[in-house]
Every structure is written in structure tokens, then in C-alpha cells.
Amino acid sequence: MISWPAPFIPEVPGTGHPPQLFDTSTGAVRAVNPGPTARMYVCGITPYDATHLGHAATYVTFDVLQRALRDAGHDVVYVQNITDVDDPLLERAHRDGVDWQDLAADEIALFREDMTALGVIPPDHYVGVVESIDAVAEAVRDLLASGAAYPVDTPESEAGHDLYLDVSREPGFGSVSNWSREQMMAVFADRGGDPDRAGKRDPLDPLLWRAARDGEPSWAVEGLPAGRPGWHIECTAIALDRLGMAFDVQGGGSDLIFPHHEMSATQGVLLTGERPFARTYAHQAMVGLDGAKMSKSKGNLVLVSKLRADGVDPMAIRLALLDQHYRTEWSWTPDLLTTAQDRLDSWRAALSVNAGPPVDEVVARLRSCVADDLDTPGALRAVDRWAQECQRRGGSDAGSPGVLARTLDALLGVRV
Ligand code: ZN
Numbered sequence: 001m002i003s004w005p006a007p008f009i010p011e012v013p014g015t016g017h018p019p020q021l022f023d024t025s026t027g028a029v030r031a032v033n034p035g036p037t038a039r040m041y042v043c044g045i046t047p048y049d050a051t052h053l054g055h056a057a058t059y060v061t062f063d064v065l066q067r068a069l070r071d072a073g074h075d076v077v078y079v080q081n082i083t084d085v086d087d088p089l090l091e092r093a094h095r096d097g098v099d100w101q102d103l104a105a106d107e108i109a110l111f112r113e114d115m116t117a118l119g120v121i122p123p124d125h126y127v128g129v130v131e132s133i134d135a136v137a138e139a140v141r142d143l144l145a146s147g148a149a150y151p152v153d154t155p156e157s158e159a160g161h162d163l164y165l166d167v168s169r170e171p172g173f174g175s176v177s178n179w180s181r182e183q184m185m186a187v188f189a190d191r192g193g194d195p196d197r198a199g200k201r202d203p204l205d206p207l208l209w210r211a212a213r214d215g216e217p218s219w220a221v222e223g224l225p226a227g228r229p230g231w232h233i234e235c236t237a238i239a240l241d242r243l244g245m246a247f248d249v250q251g252g253g254s255d256l257i258f259p260h261h262e263m264s265a266t267q268g269v270l271l272t273g274e275r276p277f278a279r280t281y282a283h284q285a286m287v288g289l290d291g292a293k294m295s296k297s298k299g300n301l302v303l304v305s306k307l308r309a310d311g312v313d314p315m316a317i318r319l320a321l322l323d324q325h326y327r328t329e330w331s332w333t334p335d336l337l338t339t340a341q342d343r344l345d346s347w348r349a350a351l352s353v354n355a356g357p358p359v360d361e362v363v364a365r366l367r368s369c370v371a372d373d374l375d376t377p378g379a380l381r382a383v384d385r386w387a388q389e390c391q392r393r394g395g396s397d398a399g400s401p402g403v404l405a406r407t408l409d410a411l412l413g414v415r416v
Pocket of ligand 1: 264
């Protein structure tokens, strides 16, 4: 699938520090430590509604990680999926009386526009489920052949059965989230699971392949009932296809820790006999509005496209997101946008002069902040201090504002 236009990334003198990142699986901040080419997979959208600020926070966070990896001298291969066939999309299309493919195409187009406006580097592989049916089907067949998948009777389908994963086949199940069974059971139904489905070996076993029902899209593939992929196997198949096992970072919102990332990893291990699936699992904290998590199901969304349509500078949106640490939950308020716009104005004024205070220190500080578990708020404060100094006392370092402007662009994706 086509992604979106890549922003220009300026050169910055010198080299950045090796990034450190909090890994959910081990519960510690650790060096990402990739080889010459870092391999990164960030779970993409289900295209049934427009990009809200929670999504934007996730993609901007992992965009900063990619920029930090590049600054530290790595190439990056970045994969993102699109869940372009799944229950929520089909339900929304049905509710609104539109074709599910048209709905998906419209929302993907809007997502591309939002990402372009926010200056997010596009994935090298932007992969939809619909274009990955063969890879997913092959993974499901392999799981069946090894005994890790099993049929569950489905009277409402002509095929007679859906296919589920037997999580008990992987002793390491639970090692991504480190959650207790009680914690898993508490959220499973809310996050796409079906613990009450009759005929499963374990209530937590996830759907791998859903046999065709009347009125639902389905694909005829060899060795499986006509049907469509479950959610988690899609990311396993796409990640293995494009990156292989033990890729460097799997990212997403913290609501993906369980079951999505746990199940994706379990399937990867069962398919390959190797572990780990990803070497680091990183998660963006939830963004709230009026005291509740911002989510489609709650209907309390602040949409990037709506803000843009209202004339908000996308760089102010990006700055508002960067002003929050990715691991800390926060709530959106209009004040955050005002603060971000004021900051952007002050930076623009300071960086528009021909000579300013020296920037070596602030460039070094920016680099150490982003490499330190993506401390973007710390990076912003360092630029604030320089901008204040520049406006109060000026400076005689010719070209220093230009160097800092390029550094901001390269490391934080902020174009002043
Ligand atoms: Zn995923």
C-alpha cells in the first residue's frame, strides 16, 4: 500500500547517542542496541474513524525513536500495518450504510494527510491485511499443522468452524505483558477477545481465522475454510514477512500490551521455534480527554484533521504532543495547544535571526534527551532556554540559529 510523502531530514553535525528505551517485557530502560539496520514495527490503525490525538501521540513517539536511531548512525527499516478488514470496520460500515472498502480507503487517505502534516516519516513497508491474506493464511496453516491451532464449531458459517490459537502451547505466554491471568481476563473482552466463546480450550485463546458469515467479506485460500484473518495473526505474519524474528522494537499504544502484542509474540514463537519475537516492546501511554481515555468507543475524540481544518498549525500539534513524556498518561486540554503555539512563535522569532548564542550545548542536550527514553519534554525545555537567551541578550555566533533549526527538524521533526 502507498504510504505518504517522506519529509526532508536535514544533516546534523556529529553523531547522536545510542537510544535507550523502556521495554515493557523486562520492565526496564535498556539500550535498543540494534545492528547497523534497526528493524521497527509499529501497529497501525483500523481505518474506521479519523486519527485522534492518541494515535498521533503514538506515531509521533515512534517517529522520534526512528529519528534518534538515524542520528545514532543506524539505518531504519520501519513496518506499519493497517487493519483494513476487521469487526470494528465492518460494524461501522454497516451502521453508516457504506461499503467497508470505501470507508477504509477514505480513512486511510485522511490518516496519510494527518501524518504528512505532522511531519511523520512514513514506514518503508505500509502493509494492509487485505494485501497480506496469503501470508496470514500460510501462518494459520502452519499453526494448524503443528497442533497449535484448533477448530471451534461455528454453526452460523457454512464452513462449520473458526480457528483459534492454543496459547498453552507456548510456555512463554505472558512474558510480553508480565500480567497475571486475572489481569488478562479483566480486559480481554474489551479488547477484541471473546472469552465466553463456547468450545475454546482456554477463554484467552485468540481467534486466528474467522470462517465466512453471510454478508461478511471472505477469502478462499488453500487448506482453510473461506474466511478472513483474526487481528493478532495479521501483525505476526506481516512482521515475520518483512522483518523476521527478533526485530528490534515493536511499538504501539499501551492498550496493545495485552492481548495484541502478547498474542502476536506467542504466535511468532510458535511459528518459528525462536524467541524473542521483538527484542524491545515499547508503549505509548493513553491520552485522555475530560478524565477518560480518548477512544472511538467512548466517542470523546479530538481529531487531528479537525484541528487542522480549524487552522491549527500542525507543528503546534506536534509540539503539544512532544511536551508530554510518552510513558506518562495525560489529558488533552485546549491550553496545551495555546502553550505549544506560544512556544512555536517564540522559537520562530529566535531562530529567524542570523546570529545567536552558541548552540553546541543545546544540540548535545537535545541528543542526550531523545536518546534517554525519548525525553522530549526535556528537549523542549533546552530549546526554550536557548530561545530566551537569544531573545534577551542576542548572540554573535553566525549561523547558530540555522544549526539549531536543522537539529530540531532532524531530531524532533519540528519545522520552525
Ligand atoms: Zn499489531
